[in-house]
Amino acid sequence: MDNLLQLAADPTVWAALATLIVMEVVLGIDNLIFISILTNKLPPEHQTKARRIGIGLALVLRLGLLGTVAFIVHLTEPVFTVLGKGISWRDMILIGGGLFLLWKATKEIHESVDPTPKDAGSAASLSFAAAIGQILLLDLVFSIDSIITAVGMTEHVPVMMIAVVVAVIVMLVAAEPLSAFIAKNPTVVMLALGFLIMIGMTLIAEGFGAHVPxxxxxxxxxxxxxxxxxxxxxxxxxxxxxxxx
The missing domain is CATH 1.20.5 (Single alpha-helices involved in coiled-coils or other helix-helix interfaces)
Structure with a gap:
């Protein structure tokens, strides 16, 4: 408790908290776009539930990962070398997440341009389970990247936790309006899918050591x-x- 009071009295801690909150909200935009596009493909009665579960999983993952900060930091240590470049577990996660985003966005674009009818009755429950699984996968990728970035900005875990909780609350509030806006404007869906392709390429580039501001x-x-x-x-x-x- 005394440690928390000391942190609260330190202006630099408040500055770090404000910066982290902004950073977490900005990084959360990528995750929120993916969740909105994915859940809009579900039956209307399942969309809100899927969005809340997806965002809730993001909160649980990030708070859980913050409890293992020492382990997360070691994910940046090289595991093997390819063409003189050390590849860490973080790099592999970013590359895998980027490839998944490229595949998913390309698949969604193809279905938007050339839709094929499916039996909604037989695929509804599977679609919901698949949506949650894909959201969980991307939550993991974005959470690890977010936590590693946060560790580089402050050493205080309580500050990181507060920033994560605030950012996820913002995502929860923005999820419904963003999803409704995307659903009402089909051209925005294509634009958002283009964003996901760009984000996927960025993740792959960073996984191979090419930093993209x-x-x-x-x-x-x-x-x-x-x-x-x-x-x-x-x-x-x-x-x-x-x-x-």
């Missing part, structure tokens, strides 16, 4: 989202003129 990624995403926003505005105005409003 996150600022470049999120600036590109913000620019694309802004262009799509202008396109949506133009479409709405044209629709209003066509309707005589």
């Amino acid at each position: 996150k600022g470049y990624i999120y600036t590109a995403m913000a620019f694309s989202a802004g262009v799509e926003g202008l396109n949506m505005l133009v479409r709405r105005r044209r629709q209003r003129k066509a309707d005589g409003v």
